[in-house]
Amino acid sequence: MQFDKYTIRPLAISDLNQYFDLVERNRKRLEDFFTGTVSKTKDLAATEQFLKEIDEKRTKREYFPYLVVDNSTNEFIAFIDLKNVDWSIPKTEIGCYTDVNFAGKGVTTKAMNLFVDYCFETFDFKKIYLRTHHSNKAAQIVAERCSFELEGTIRMDYITTAGEIVDLMYYGRLKKSKI
Template sequence: MIKFENYIIRPLENNDLAPYFDLVERNRKRLEDFFTGTTSMTNSKEDTEVFLAEMIKRREAKTYFPFVLVDSETQNFIGFFDLKNVDWSIPKAEMGCYTDKDFAGKGITSKAMGYFVTYCFKEFGFKKIFLRTHESNKAMQIIAEKCGFEKEGVLRMDYKTTSGELIDLIYYGKLK
């Protein structure tokens, strides 16, 4: 668990169904193009329960690590971080994240990401953490650079959006 200011970053658990579903539901429109799996598998609380169980199973297999950003005063979920595409032979992982629309643009994501990346290097022993973002996501580009990630390049036609469009993604990496 990571604590800073009035926030906590902690692993997502099975009993987080209601607050996790609410976070996704409040932000569904913002997430649908770039968090395709999340939005397609959380259309109801029942779907979300299955999705949560699958995420926890993947964490136990050490192939995926989901975390939530929680306001410690209200206990509301205000963000989500995950490590995916884990390659233990390097070792490296891709980081994903999103912040609740009501908390975006307040500097919380930058601080949380900084703490989270430090935690991941120390806790998991990764040598590299990378992230991918679309050119339209200027906020993530700024956050990534603020947190010490370096732009490594653009991979063309690297992601299929919910609508089926193939798009380019900017890759950022940070070494331990």
């Protein structure tokens, strides 16, 4: 998938070094709400093992990791994933983080809109949802600009890296029916 000067493509094991660099540049920002990523990418060897684990989950259709790549520099500027896949409904949770150098520039909103449409068509999900903390105003803005609707707040729904149990806001977007 391409938009502007960017490509959205699946994350591969061969992306190890650049993916590790993306996480490293943003580790402090990711600490509280990307617990798995932060805890499993402490060094290059751990990151390689993590990529192998998520590749196995992709093979089982349980997890789908993607990158947003700048076509002119080949730099990884964002990460988008589908997790908590429930094929019985079918629905999935979408997660995303953007490199600090690209945050607030509209790239995430464009990527998310394109990617969500792609997921509805490719995987035939009926619903895609995202969860965010009330302090993450950027995620709320992206969700709303991408036609996600606030469905509510689930109390004591997530444990941060620091061990704090926090409430999360749930946003959902339904696949549009074809007329």
